[in-house]
Amino acid sequence: MATMVELSVDTMAKLQKYDFQVTAMDTPPTTPVIKSLPIIDISAFLDPTASSQARQATAVSINSACQDFGFFYLTGHGISKTKLDQIVDLSRQFFALPVSEKNKIKRHDAGGPEGGDGARGYQGMRENITLGRRDVQEAIDIYREWDHAPKEDGRGGPGTHRVLQGPNIWPTEPKEYKEVYLDYISQCQKVGEALVRAMGVALNLGPPTPNADQTTEDEEIFVRNTDHSFWVMRMIGYPKLDTPLAEDTSDITEFSCGEHTDYGCVTLLLADPTPGALQVLLKDGSTWLNADPIPGAFVVNIGDMIERWTNGIWKSNRHRVIHRGNGYRVSVPFFYEPNFNAMVKPLGKCVERTGGVPVHEGNTYGEHLLGKVFNNFYN
Numbered sequence: 001m002a003t004m005v006e007l008s009v010d011t012m013a014k015l016q017k018y019d020f021q022v023t024a025m026d027t028p029p030t031t032p033v034i035k036s037l038p039i040i041d042i043s044a045f046l047d048p049t050a051s052s053q054a055r056q057a058t059a060v061s062i063n064s065a066c067q068d069f070g071f072f073y074l075t076g077h078g079i080s081k082t083k084l085d086q087i088v089d090l091s092r093q094f095f096a097l098p099v100s101e102k103n104k105i106k107r108h109d110a111g112g113p114e115g116g117d118g119a120r121g122y123q124g125m126r127e128n129i130t131l132g133r134r135d136v137q138e139a140i141d142i143y144r145e146w147d148h149a150p151k152e153d154g155r156g157g158p159g160t161h162r163v164l165q166g167p168n169i170w171p172t173e174p175k176e177y178k179e180v181y182l183d184y185i186s187q188c189q190k191v192g193e194a195l196v197r198a199m200g201v202a203l204n205l206g207p208p209t210p211n212a213d214q215t216t217e218d219e220e221i222f223v224r225n226t227d228h229s230f231w232v233m234r235m236i237g238y239p240k241l242d243t244p245l246a247e248d249t250s251d252i253t254e255f256s257c258g259e260h261t262d263y264g265c266v267t268l269l270l271a272d273p274t275p276g277a278l279q280v281l282l283k284d285g286s287t288w289l290n291a292d293p294i295p296g297a298f299v300v301n302i303g304d305m306i307e308r309w310t311n312g313i314w315k316s317n318r319h320r321v322i323h324r325g326n327g328y329r330v331s332v333p334f335f336y337e338p339n340f341n342a343m344v345k346p347l348g349k350c351v352e353r354t355g356g357v358p359v360h361e362g363n364t365y366g367e368h369l370l371g372k373v374f375n376n377f378y379n
Contacts, residue, residue: 036073037280037291037299038065043076045194059202066202066302070317071280071291074268074298077191079184081296087184088272092330093174095138095237099124105169107141110162111154117166119143119373125239130258136241137256137321142168142181142233148340163370185233185334188268192229192336195266195300196222203310205349214339217347222309225342226265230365231335238277238321238329256329257321262303263372264337264365269299271331274323278331281318291319305338305365311346311354338365 044050044058065072094102107123108116120141126134146165154160170178200219209218214225238256256277271278271293278299279288291299307316323329338344345362 037069037071037289039073039075039294039297040065040300041076042074042191042194042198043078045198046076046078046190055198055201059198062198063202066199066306066314068283069280070315071299071301071319073294074191074195074300075294075296077194077268077298079187079191083184083187084270084296086180087270087332088330090174090177090180091140091235091237091332092272092328094140094171094177094235095328095330097173101173102138105140105171107169110164110166111156111160113156113160115159115161115166117154117161118163120164120166121169128257130255130260133255133258135257136254136323137236137238139234139236140171142170142185142235144228144230144232148228148230163373181233185231188233188334189229189231189336191268191298192231192266192334193223193226195268196226196336199266199306203313203347203350205347214342217349221347222265222306225338225344226336228339229265230337230340230369232264232337234333234335236331236333238323238331240326240328241322241324255320256323259318259320261307261316261318262301262335263316263368264303264305264335266306266336267299267301267303268334268336269301269331270333271299272329274325274327274329276325277321277323277329279320279322281320288320303335303337305344305368308344308360308362309347309350311350312359313350313354337369340364340366340369344368 038061040058040061042058044054102122103124105122107119107121108114110116110118120143123139123141125138126136128135128137128139143164145168151165152162154162197220200222203219205217205219205221207218208220209216212218212220212224216224241254241256269278273293273295275292276290278291280291281287282289293299301319302314302316304316306314342365343362344365346358346360351358
């Protein structure tokens, strides 16, 4: 017969942090059932008057979440729920337009006579590819304007563009779309900066160094290497999948977005209230956790560049979208990325903490990004 035992306050606090279902018994323990991702308040890194203790508490939570999940909910970001709802609603209005209207801002291959750069603009249903399979989604991609280096003519000659070097193509309907989104992007950049600053503290990289540059390894290294972040904003529409909802997902034949990791720094995901769509792979490598939206919060995950910088201490976790619920789902992820020319390689302190062997020799974020853009649209 099981006997209840008393748990210390510290132990209970650690268990409650991840919303575990816990039963204390004298029989061998089973793995706790994880019901939700951690919830982290970032306000201490946005408020210049916040105490060092408050910032340290936030940093500790980020370190735990990045090690255990690679995902967490973010609150305290300062962007109003009214604004977040408006962002989702405007994209929903765009996706409801006729295809002929949406194709007025269509993405075109780089170097062609249409003036495309292979990345920016509207992608029609099933145009995006993940792991060689066409995703059941449509989307608009907006990038930071190419302002870190001179632009060059595309392969089609003057008037054509190389990959990523073209202008953004904004919807003209709804009419306020561009203005509202540009303001939102500015707000997201501030949140991204605060978050990567907190990550530097969380990794205990040491206080800021006078006269530091992009290679100086202190707690501001992520901030310096994202000060001209080559960010990306995606507006994604997901129709309900034809395959009916079932408990057994071992033989899935179509995905709203296939299993993948994000390839930059951090993702701030805003989504409508649709439950059961976004799924996060847990550390056991087989359990998928639904990351259902929390009103007013972002779902945040770290990307491949953070995994590389930390030499695998924090891993870029795999996730997918399988929308079998009712209605048309809309999500708007903002990807806060390194500078295009930022050199991303394992930090020396992280290499030391992981046995002394770097996981990657390093290359620029731009080199990494160009390869990913090509793979997204071509088999």
